[in-house]
Amino acid sequence: MTDIAAFIASVHPYDSLPQDELARAAASFKRRTYPAGSVIYRHGDRLAGLYLIESGLVRVSDAAGDSVSELVARNSFGERGLLRDGVAVTTATAVEDTTVLMLPRAELMRLIGSHRAVAHFFDRSGLPGDRESALALLKVGDLIGGQVPLSCTPQTPAIEAARAMRDARVSSIGVLDGDRLVGLVTIRDISNRIVAEGRDANVPVAQVMTPDPITLSPLELGYDVLNIMLERRIGHLPVVEKGRFVGMVSQTDLTRVQAISASALIRDIAQSEDVGDMAAATARIPELLLQLVNGHHRHETITRMITDIADAVTRRLLVMAEVRLGPPPGPWLWAACGSQGRQEQTGVSDQDNCLILGDDCDPDDPWFAELARFVCDGLNACGYVYCPGEMMAITPRWRQPRRVWRGYFHDWITHPSPEAQMLASVMFDLRAIGGDAALLDGLQAETLRMAAKNSIFVAHMISNALKHRPPLGLIGGFATVRTGEHRNQIDIKLSGVVPVSDLARIYALQGQLTPVNTRARLVEAQGAGIISGSGARDLIAAYDLIQTTRLENQAAQIRAGERPGNHLSPAALPDFQRSHLRDAFVVVRGMQSALGHGKGMLG
Numbered sequence: 001m002t003d004i005a006a007f008i009a010s011v012h013p014y015d016s017l018p019q020d021e022l023a024r025a026a027a028s029f030k031r032r033t034y035p036a037g038s039v040i041y042r043h044g045d046r047l048a049g050l051y052l053i054e055s056g057l058v059r060v061s062d063a064a065g066d067s068v069s070e071l072v073a074r075n076s077f078g079e080r081g082l083l084r085d086g087v088a089v090t091t092a093t094a095v096e097d098t099t100v101l102m103l104p105r106a107e108l109m110r111l112i113g114s115h116r117a118v119a120h121f122f123d124r125s126g127l128p129g130d131r132e133s134a135l136a137l138l139k140v141g142d143l144i145g146g147q148v149p150l151s152c153t154p155q156t157p158a159i160e161a162a163r164a165m166r167d168a169r170v171s172s173i174g175v176l177d178g179d180r181l182v183g184l185v186t187i188r189d190i191s192n193r194i195v196a197e198g199r200d201a202n203v204p205v206a207q208v209m210t211p212d213p214i215t216l217s218p219l220e221l222g223y224d225v226l227n228i229m230l231e232r233r234i235g236h237l238p239v240v241e242k243g244r245f246v247g248m249v250s251q252t253d254l255t256r257v258q259a260i261s262a263s264a265l266i267r268d269i270a271q272s273e274d275v276g277d278m279a280a281a282t283a284r285i286p287e288l289l290l291q292l293v294n295g296h297h298r299h300e301t302i303t304r305m306i307t308d309i310a311d312a313v314t315r316r317l318l319v320m321a322e323v324r325l326g327p328p329p330g331p332w333l334w335a336a337c338g339s340q341g342r343q344e345q346t347g348v349s350d351q352d353n354c355l356i357l358g359d360d361c362d363p364d365d366p367w368f369a370e371l372a373r374f375v376c377d378g379l380n381a382c383g384y385v386y387c388p389g390e391m392m393a394i395t396p397r398w399r400q401p402r403r404v405w406r407g408y409f410h411d412w413i414t415h416p417s418p419e420a421q422m423l424a425s426v427m428f429d430l431r432a433i434g435g436d437a438a439l440l441d442g443l444q445a446e447t448l449r450m451a452a453k454n455s456i457f458v459a460h461m462i463s464n465a466l467k468h469r470p471p472l473g474l475i476g477g478f479a480t481v482r483t484g485e486h487r488n489q490i491d492i493k494l495s496g497v498v499p500v501s502d503l504a505r506i507y508a509l510q511g512q513l514t515p516v517n518t519r520a521r522l523v524e525a526q527g528a529g530i531i532s533g534s535g536a537r538d539l540i541a542a543y544d545l546i547q548t549t550r551l552e553n554q555a556a557q558i559r560a561g562e563r564p565g566n567h568l569s570p571a572a573l574p575d576f577q578r579s580h581l582r583d584a585f586v587v588v589r590g591m592q593s594a595l596g597h598g599k600g601m602l603g
Helices: 002-008 019-028 079-084 105-114 116-122 140-144 158-168 187-195 222-232 261-270 275-282 285-294 299-325 366-381 402-414 418-427 443-452 455-465 492-511 518-527 533-559 575-596
Strands: 030-034 039-041 049-055 058-061 067-071 091-094 098-104 172-177 180-186 236-241 244-250 332-336 353-357 399-401 431-435
Touching: 002 019, 002 098, 019 098, 019 105, 049 079, 049 105, 067 575, 079 533, 098 105, 105 116, 116 575, 140 222, 140 236, 140 244, 158 172, 158 187, 172 244, 180 187, 180 236, 222 236, 222 261, 222 299, 261 275, 261 285, 261 299, 275 299, 275 366, 285 299, 285 533, 299 332, 299 366, 299 431, 299 533, 332 366, 353 366, 353 402, 366 399, 399 402, 402 418, 402 443, 402 455, 418 455, 443 455, 443 492, 455 492, 455 575, 492 518, 492 533, 492 575, 518 533, 533 575
Parallel strands: 353 399
Antiparallel strands: 030 098, 039 091, 049 098, 058 067, 058 091, 172 180, 236 244, 332 353, 332 431
């Protein structure tokens, strides 16, 4: 076993083992040889253990028979299926005479359970091991707990509502008409609207309440509570679940958890008097990203926070524009697409937006053009640079009545040209930011139904989605840029994030799923049976790792005094991280292959 011990001592994570454990592992490995052309295992086979190449070349193919990887000495394979349910998810073939070392599953699991470095190496999720308890990660339901909220009817005398709040030691009470929340009364309302004005304390609370207050659901982030309170300058938010009043969150509740700096930026933006003030706030986004990555927040939390800042900037610009331009000539909706629409912005983002107008509005009305110009110019000044493809509301094409937008989607779906596929991909990620959200409601559901029923359009969308391939090179490496500024680097956004976003969009289309966030689409696709549970778990884990690696790379760039970007050098990554990233790309490539060989794919 001396030669095996010497070999595995040069391979991570075994190089981290104490000498006695290294000797035990070496004794557990079984050497096997395979002549060129022989199959080591097939897709669906029960795996005996983990394979480590000692010499030779192994091709790994997906379920459809497409090659996804070629591996050389010191590369492992088979772990994904082995650690999931013990069944191979790929086929491994010896390209040339090959010798492998096979570690039985029982010994591998013992090593994972006994040594942190081994467990870390084979954990492909890329996510922090411990869940943060900060406000950013708490659900609203966690903030309110299970306590029954205080409530009264619209006819309840204000003095009785005040006594109820005093006795319960709370500062607010929900006003219910039957089971429906119709208003909110606070101690401050009683003071300002009754005592200060010398009114009769027996007036019904309906006369002093805030009608139809803003509400949140228990599933939303506690972080949303803080942002809304800061933006709207309110101190209480009712919590409603399926139309039922289930709780109340106050500023006092927020003192029990840690506030985060993203909320301070949003507060500064909401209070900005001009674009310069907002630009000063957004200039601190790289520092925020660095803090969040250093704090080991999950990638979806980080990108959500950063996107929330872009949303706050957009809404503040819309308010400033309306003050400047006067009342609008009709209803309008400002919507974001791209990474802002999906709530996936990082340290570098351009702007992608549009205006959906009421059907009776004139798109040539100067009011709408000036609104678009003011907001897009403001976003550019705040670091959200103009879209190179001019997919912005300042472009007349993307500033049209709802009926025109309906016509756009109809034409893209019935005549799926390459441009139509590209535009549809972008516009399927629309999310309302400001204005009349009802202009988007129904349009998305109608478009999804129409698109899902058109098999030719779906096939074209699949073909378009498969154009972005993970950067897998031959002989176990990465396909890096060969020349120029980014030589020997990969674009992790274009080659890693975009392929998963494209897959998730197709799954959402096939299942008529309404989320626009990539990870949320994958989770819903799993629940709806659009993709298998195992396939979804692998793809979500791969996406988590790719996005986490992307953010960590941007944080390293910021730390080095550079602008955050999407190019990274695989050679600069530690061995285990490079191996994990490559495995994640293999998963994505396999899911692309499965989609490409599925029903409705164009040849």
